[in-house]
Structure formats: C-alpha cells, structure tokens
Amino acid sequence: MRRTIFLATVVLTTTLLAISMYLGAQSAAEAPAAFDDQTNGTTSQSAMDTAAAVFSEIETPAKGLGPIYNATSCVECHQNMAVGGAAQTTVLRAGHGSRGEHARDNYLHDSKRRSDTNGSSTTFTAATAVLTDGETIPDRSLINQRAICADAQSHLSTAENISTPRLALSVFGDAFVEAVPDATLLALARQNGGEAIMVPVLESPNTSEVGRFGWKNQHASLFSFAGDAYFNEMGITNELFPDELTTTCEPAGVPHPNDVDHDLVNLTLFMRTTKVPPRGPITVQVNQGQAIFEAIGCANCHVSTLVTAPAGTTIHGGTYVVSAALGNMQFHPFGDFLLHDIGTGDGIQQNGPADTAYKIRTAPLWGLRTRTQLLHDGSAITLEQAIQKHTHEAASEAQKYNQLTPAQKQLLNVFLNSL
Numbered sequence: 001m002r003r004t005i006f007l008a009t010v011v012l013t014t015t016l017l018a019i020s021m022y023l024g025a026q027s028a029a030e031a032p033a034a035f036d037d038q039t040n041g042t043t044s045q046s047a048m049d050t051a052a053a054v055f056s057e058i059e060t061p062a063k064g065l066g067p068i069y070n071a072t073s074c075v076e077c078h079q080n081m082a083v084g085g086a087a088q089t090t091v092l093r094a095g096h097g098s099r100g101e102h103a104r105d106n107y108l109h110d111s112k113r114r115s116d117t118n119g120s121s122t123t124f125t126a127a128t129a130v131l132t133d134g135e136t137i138p139d140r141s142l143i144n145q146r147a148i149c150a151d152a153q154s155h156l157s158t159a160e161n162i163s164t165p166r167l168a169l170s171v172f173g174d175a176f177v178e179a180v181p182d183a184t185l186l187a188l189a190r191q192n193g194g195e196a197i198m199v200p201v202l203e204s205p206n207t208s209e210v211g212r213f214g215w216k217n218q219h220a221s222l223f224s225f226a227g228d229a230y231f232n233e234m235g236i237t238n239e240l241f242p243d244e245l246t247t248t249c250e251p252a253g254v255p256h257p258n259d260v261d262h263d264l265v266n267l268t269l270f271m272r273t274t275k276v277p278p279r280g281p282i283t284v285q286v287n288q289g290q291a292i293f294e295a296i297g298c299a300n301c302h303v304s305t306l307v308t309a310p311a312g313t314t315i316h317g318g319t320y321v322v323s324a325a326l327g328n329m330q331f332h333p334f335g336d337f338l339l340h341d342i343g344t345g346d347g348i349q350q351n352g353p354a355d356t357a358y359k360i361r362t363a364p365l366w367g368l369r370t371r372t373q374l375l376h377d378g379s380a381i382t383l384e385q386a387i388q389k390h391t392h393e394a395a396s397e398a399q400k401y402n403q404l405t406p407a408q409k410q411l412l413n414v415f416l417n418s419l
C-alpha cells in the first residue's frame, strides 16, 4: 500500500514537473531566427546597422591596431552567411605542461562521467611569446600571428610542447545564450556531469557568473568577450584591457587606451541584437533523425532547448538588463554550454581550474550546415569523423551510434544537416 502511494506520488510529481516544464517552454516565445543582418528587436535596425559597421570596421596601426594582432576587424573571423557568422579562420593557442597520469588511469577504468578532480595533476603554463627584437611576453596562451613590423613578430620556443588551432565561432544567437540564467546551466551540469565554471565579469568588479562563451567557456558576458577580442585579436587596448603588450614600432600619437570612441559598446550591441541561426527544412526524416539523436543520448550534452531569463532580469552585477526582445525566449542551440572531456581536449587551461585543460565546451550544433571544418581545432571535415572522435565522457553515446543501422545513421545525418 505504502509502496503504491509512493509510486503514485512519484508518478504525480514527475507528471507535474513534466507539465510545468512543458508550460515553461510553451509560455516562452521562439527566438527570431534568420541569417539576414536584421535586428532581433533589442535595438532599432539603424542602431544595429551602426553597430554592425563598427564590427566590420578595419583598424589601422594609426588607430591602434597591434603592434601584435591576428586580424584587422571582427568580420575577418566572424562573417559567414551574414556579419557575425563563424568564418574558417583559426587562431593559435600554445603553452607547455603535462597531462596527469592519474587522470589517464581514470579514463581507462571509468570512461563515463568522471568527477572534476580527476585531472587535478594536469599542469599547464601559458606560452612566452618571443618577438623578433628579443622582447618577451610571458603568460600568453593566445599567440598573435601578425604584427605591424617584423621586429614585433611573435615566435615560440621548443619549450612550448602544446599548441592547437582554434576555429572561430559564430556569434549568432549569443544574445539569447547570454540571457540564460546561471541556475539553468548549473542544473544541467548536475544532470549530465558537465562542468560549469565561474568566470569574472570584467565590466563588473567582484562579479563572477557561469562561463558560456568561447571553446573553453572563458566568458559569461559579451561585453567582456568584446573587450578581450578587441585587445587580443586586434591589439586595440580598451577600458577592460588598457595596457599594450608591446609598443615596438607603434606610430607616434596613437591614443591610449586605443579605443577612444568606446567601440566596445557597439561591438557588444551588435552581438546582442543578432538572431539565432535558422533551421533548414524540417521534414519527416529530419524528425526521425532527431528522435534517434535523442534516443542514443547525443542530446544529453547537445541539449535542444534553453529558455532565457524573464525580461527585466538584471545580470552581470547590475550592468545589463535582459530586454523585452530577449526575455523568456526559447531557442535551440543543441548544446549545454558546459565543459566536457570527450577525448578531444587540447591541454590548454584558460579561465577554469586545472582539470579543464582537456575539456571543451559542447559545440552548439545550431548552424552546423554552414560549417565545413568541425571540432575546436577543425580536425574533422565530416560529421562521421567528428562523431568518431567522441570518447571518454561521450563513449557510451558514440558506441550506441556505432550500433545504429546504416538507415538509422542516414536519418541522423539528415537531422544534423538540417541544423
């Protein structure tokens, strides 16, 4: 009797939970989706166009570009389909370190959902960039591959035994990702064993939030990411990163910080006003493929739906309020924005603890059909190759994939190509 009541309670609770989650997702509107350079409603179209022009602006040494940098504008690495898309560009990360043997043992004995402490004996030290003129820039995992003069070109020494390319990411829909409550990501982490890391919000001292941007979840705020990218990819010092890495060959009269026009505001505004990547046609086969994707557990990490915080919610330590256009919206990233070790890790530690060196953020699969190279280092050129690289935390899902019939694999492929 007691058992019956218990079971009935469980069934009832589960049903209520399912209903409330259903209603939660139902009451949330669909985020606008298109590759059309049009605003998601956060700002007017003309404000978006102005912001897009700043995102596309080519910087010169006279305006502060470099002295060491990777490209002359954000669009050089973020343009495909429309301004903001993920281009084929890669950037170089490097350093030295070792992977703990202890961590390796644990993979052999327990490849599934390891705890965060297993990688604790892993060490990583960011590279020291050596400029042609002999100047050294220590503690730098991002290596600048261009310079405004030969004297400032960066080189690496043989001490750096870790290096990896990182593919550029799309910023489409990031406005919605930014507005997902920390609590949602923390709950997902408890559910699927992914790791959420707390990262500093640079524009709000003493504030940390769950990181969700970059292959390593290095930022939680798009303003922080814009400041980081402007400085590290283009060498434009700004309010968040005021100090030059080197002044070798810098033309006279360059203002410091370089960002005198506060372009950071427009760079961020542009990203906060983009729409999410649209889906391709959704056919019967696409839906059948999605059912297989869910049945074999891919969706444990490649989570289909997330919902943003209500409009008016204040985040980033009070510096940002979720707008009416972004609040209580559902979107479909097919990612959990958490770090996992699926055996592809590059050994580079950024904002997370040591154990994150071999973890990578689940690649959100939205916009998959717009990409040729896959995985953080572009090491896969087909879906099959990318899936076969899933081991460790994704070992059982990969195994289930390999047990599918050719017809089922084909349907899964059709689904992935609709993203």
Ligand code: HEC
Pocket (backbone or CB within 6 Å): 070, 071, 072, 073, 074, 075, 076, 077, 078, 089, 090, 091, 166, 167, 168, 169, 170, 171, 174, 212, 213, 214, 215, 216, 222, 225, 226, 229, 230, 233, 234, 267, 271
């Ligand atoms: C030289 C190429 C390059 C340039 C220039 C560049 N980026 Fe990026 N961007 C990248 C790469 C590569 C990544 C992924 C980096 C990583 O996580 O290691 C990235 C990631 C991002 C992300 C994270 C997206 C996500 O969904 O996680 C944002 C936001 C971003 N860049 C904004 C900017 C802005 C704003 C500018 C201009 C100030 C800019 N980037 C300039 C290459 C570039």
Ligand code: HEC
Pocket (backbone or CB within 6 Å): 296, 297, 298, 299, 300, 301, 302, 339, 340, 341, 342, 344, 345, 360, 361, 362, 363, 364, 365, 368, 371, 373, 374, 375, 376, 377, 383, 386, 387, 390, 393, 394, 397, 398, 401
């Ligand atoms: C334990 C979490 C996890 C599971 C389960 C998982 N993935 Fe992934 N997936 C990841 C991570 C993390 C990456 C990024 C790895 C990298 O870039 O090194 C990724 C990357 C991918 C990519 C490449 C996307 C891109 O843009 O580069 C594809 C495709 C993919 N996964 C498909 C699948 C499929 C299909 C399944 C089910 C068989 C699956 N994944 C199961 C975590 C997971």
